Amino acid sequence: MQSKEIRSKFIEFFKSKSHQFVPSAPLVIKNDPTLMFTNAGMNQFKDLFLGNSKADYSRAANSQKCLRVSGKHNDLEEVGIDTYHHTMFEMLGNWSFGDYFKKDAITWAWELLTQVYGLPKDKLYVTVFEGDKSEDLDFDQEAFDLWKQYIDEARILGGNKKDNFWEMGETGPCGPCSEIHIDLRSDEEIAKTPGKDLVNNDHPQVVEVWNLVFMQYDRKADGHLESLPAQHIDTGMGFERLSMALQQKGSTYDTDVFTPLIDYIAKQSGVAYGTSEKTDIAIRVIVDHIRAISFAIADGQLPSNNKAGYVIRRILRRAVRYGYTFLNFKEPFLYGLMPILAEQFSGVFDELVSQQDFIAKVIKEEEASFLRTLENGLKRLDQVQANMKAEGTDVIDGQVVFELYDTFGFPVDLTGLIARENGLSIDEKGFTEAMAVQKQRSKADAAQVKGDWIQVSEEETSEFVGYDEVALKTKII
Ligand code: ATP
Ligand code: MG
Ligand code: MG
Ligand code: MG
Numbered sequence: 001m002q003s004k005e006i007r008s009k010f011i012e013f014f015k016s017k018s019h020q021f022v023p024s025a026p027l028v029i030k031n032d033p034t035l036m037f038t039n040a041g042m043n044q045f046k047d048l049f050l051g052n053s054k055a056d057y058s059r060a061a062n063s064q065k066c067l068r069v070s071g072k073h074n075d076l077e078e079v080g081i082d083t084y085h086h087t088m089f090e091m092l093g094n095w096s097f098g099d100y101f102k103k104d105a106i107t108w109a110w111e112l113l114t115q116v117y118g119l120p121k122d123k124l125y126v127t128v129f130e131g132d133k134s135e136d137l138d139f140d141q142e143a144f145d146l147w148k149q150y151i152d153e154a155r156i157l158g159g160n161k162k163d164n165f166w167e168m169g170e171t172g173p174c175g176p177c178s179e180i181h182i183d184l185r186s187d188e189e190i191a192k193t194p195g196k197d198l199v200n201n202d203h204p205q206v207v208e209v210w211n212l213v214f215m216q217y218d219r220k221a222d223g224h225l226e227s228l229p230a231q232h233i234d235t236g237m238g239f240e241r242l243s244m245a246l247q248q249k250g251s252t253y254d255t256d257v258f259t260p261l262i263d264y265i266a267k268q269s270g271v272a273y274g275t276s277e278k279t280d281i282a283i284r285v286i287v288d289h290i291r292a293i294s295f296a297i298a299d300g301q302l303p304s305n306n307k308a309g310y311v312i313r314r315i316l317r318r319a320v321r322y323g324y325t326f327l328n329f330k331e332p333f334l335y336g337l338m339p340i341l342a343e344q345f346s347g348v349f350d351e352l353v354s355q356q357d358f359i360a361k362v363i364k365e366e367e368a369s370f371l372r373t374l375e376n377g378l379k380r381l382d383q384v385q386a387n388m389k390a391e392g393t394d395v396i397d398g399q400v401v402f403e404l405y406d407t408f409g410f411p412v413d414l415t416g417l418i419a420r421e422n423g424l425s426i427d428e429k430g431f432t433e434a435m436a437v438q439k440q441r442s443k444a445d446a447a448q449v450k451g452d453w454i455q456v457s458e459e460e461t462s463e464f465v466g467y468d469e470v471a472l473k474t475k476i477i
Contacts, residue, residue, distance in 0.1 A: 003243045003257050006117075007063055007348065010092045010237075013112050014061035017104075019094055022060045024349065026299035027067050027088070028308055034169070036308045037067035037296075041093030042213075042234045048097050049173045049215060049232055058099040063239060064091045065295055065349065069311055076315075076413075080285035080322070083204050083251030087315060088292035090239035098230030105212050105233045106146045109180065113210075114150075117246055123183045125199050126151060129165055129176030130158035135225065137165070140176045143214070147178070155196070163200055166213045166234075173215045173228060180210040182245050205250060210237035253284055260340050261287040268336065269327040282326035289319035290337045290363075297359045298351045303366050314411040316363065317370050321414055324374055332367035335360040370409060377408030381415070385422060394423065398430015405431070406438070 001009075011021055025044035029035050035043065041064035047053040067088050068075045078085040096105070113119045126147050131139040139158070147156050158164075159179070167174035183195035184205040198206035215232040217225040240252040247255050253262065253273075262273050265286055271279045293303070296312045303313035316334070323329035338360040342353045352359070384400050396419055404410040416426050 001117075001246050003239070003247075003255060004348070006243055006246055007090070007092070007239060009116060010112070010242075011061060011063070013116055014059075014094045014108075017059070017094075017108060019059040019061040020057035022057075022062050024062055024064045027065045027295045028299045028301040030300075036070050036311065038064065039066050039068050039071070039073045040064070041066070041091045041236050042095070045095060045097070045234075046168070049168065049234070055097065058097050059095065060097075061094040062092075063348075064093060065299075066091045067292055067296070069292070069315065079288050080281045082202075083253055083284070084207050084238075084241055084244070086240060086252070086288050086291070088288070088295055092237040092239050092242070094233070094235050096233035098232060101216075101231045101233060102142055102214050103146055105214070105235065106143065106150075106178065109210060109212055109235065110150045113180065117242075119182065119245060121151060122155075123195075124151065125155050125157060125181040125183070125196060127157045127159035127164055127179045127181070127199065129178075130160060132161050132165070135161075137176075137225075140164075140178070140214075143176065143178050157196055157199060159200070166211075166215075167219060171219050171221055173217070173232065174219050174225070175214045175216040175231075177211055177213040179208050179212070181206060181208050184245060184248070184250065207241055207244075208238075209241050209245060210235065253287070257344075258287050260344065261290065261337055264337060264340055265327070265333075268333060269323075269329060271327055279326050282322040285322045286319050286327075286334065287337070289315050290334055291341065293319070293334070293363060294338065294341055294352060294359050295349070297362055298349075298355050302362060310411075313366070314413060316366050317409070317411055317414055318417070320367055320370050321374065321418075324371070325378075330371070332364045332371065334367055335364040338363070373408045377404055377410050378418075380404065380408065381410075381418060385424065388424070394425065396424055396426045398427035398432070399434050401426050401428075401431040402434035402438075 015021060022044070025038055027038055029038055029043070038044070041062065042049070044064070045060070048055055065088065068085075069087050075085040076087060079087050094105075094108070113124070114121055128143045128147065129137070129140040131137050144156060163179065164177050165174065166177045181195075181199045183190060183198070184207070185195070189205075195206055200208070213234040213236075215234060216228055218228050219225055240255065240257050243255040243257055244250075244252045249255050252258065262283055265283050266272050271283075273280060273283050293312055293316050296308075297303075301308050301312055303309055303316055305313070319334055320329075323333055338356050342356040345352045381404065384396060388394065388396070396415065401412060401415050404415050405412060412426070412428075412431060419426050
């Protein structure tokens, strides 16, 4: 089944169960200090769950563009290294706002997966919340009893609070969840290690596909839980992972979501996918990152030097550096993927299609400007590494990390990544200090010109510095 059909089958199925199709919210969130990018389908419905607004429907479904590169959900470091986490991905979801609850959510999820999509029951596992004594929360017997009607008890696994209890934030709606995992290994492999031992264990072929959240509590400011007056359903299924399961592939990159992009990069670089681990990672990084960059631009976020714009710039530079180092791309190349993306998403996310020329132009210019300094920066880094070898040290000095950042436009995470590839690390603290010194200096400069008609934007400088500090602290990098 082609991925386009997989997506539309999901929407059609929930429409047939009286769900309203609600278009994907933009990838980039403006005006919410708590979230930079949409990272789950439920984001746009937050106010409905909180009871702050009302909709004229009580059931909804869609495919939501998500980006997980910052904050609580940050998968950036896994992307390309593993074969099932993406920066940008689509989350297929269905919601009930005070309407149906566990029974229908579970029944329909099962019906869709096993009857509509025809996934084999004996390759699926489901997890239910095992309870938590410290919170006086019980085992989710209700979910267990519902699942038991459909799947062998031995395939229903208990899960802890980390994996099976969802919370919107420190306060607000929350509740247990049930996840559906699939074992895509060969029968021979399955005979060696039972799949249940690999669920939630970072195995590339035993992957989580769908999460069904049962919102039934409200976390109060003092931390205690109360029952919600109305119970809600919030589900999210990774579209690329579902495609991997239905197309029986060993990785999301082997599905038709990615193969046209991979083929193009392989052709342009002359390096086939599957040649070596290093070049494979580079190819995966590139075909993943181009989607994040393009959708962010389509939704109004240009690469820039602060906040969300800087995150996008870093993702773009990461892709360019991988291409340059491992695939020998010395000229802009990412932008060349735009026509393929536009064709793939035509009729699905037309904002990408209608703006494809503009997006390609922005990307090409960004690439060209970064490539101009990349070579010099890499030379400088080589020099530094040679000196370090001679001195027997393995931590790159914070001042040098800062110089690479300031003079060569190397995001800290990029320097960190190159360092790790060479068995080194970076002095993050030293970098932060060097950054703080620069911040002071530019503040002083800004103060000097105050009153003059050419004012240096203090806000812009501090936002920029602030973001990187946050990035370091929260390990966004
Ligand atoms: P994982 O444990 O694999 O990181 P998760 O538990 O963080 O996933 P959820 O927050 O439950 O994911 O999101 C719902 C679904 O979205 C997941 O079941 C998965 O199919 C998909 N998903 C989550 N993160 C990613 C990602 N980075 N790339 C692709 N799909 C993802
Ligand atoms: Mg995750
Ligand atoms: Mg998980
Ligand atoms: Mg999950």
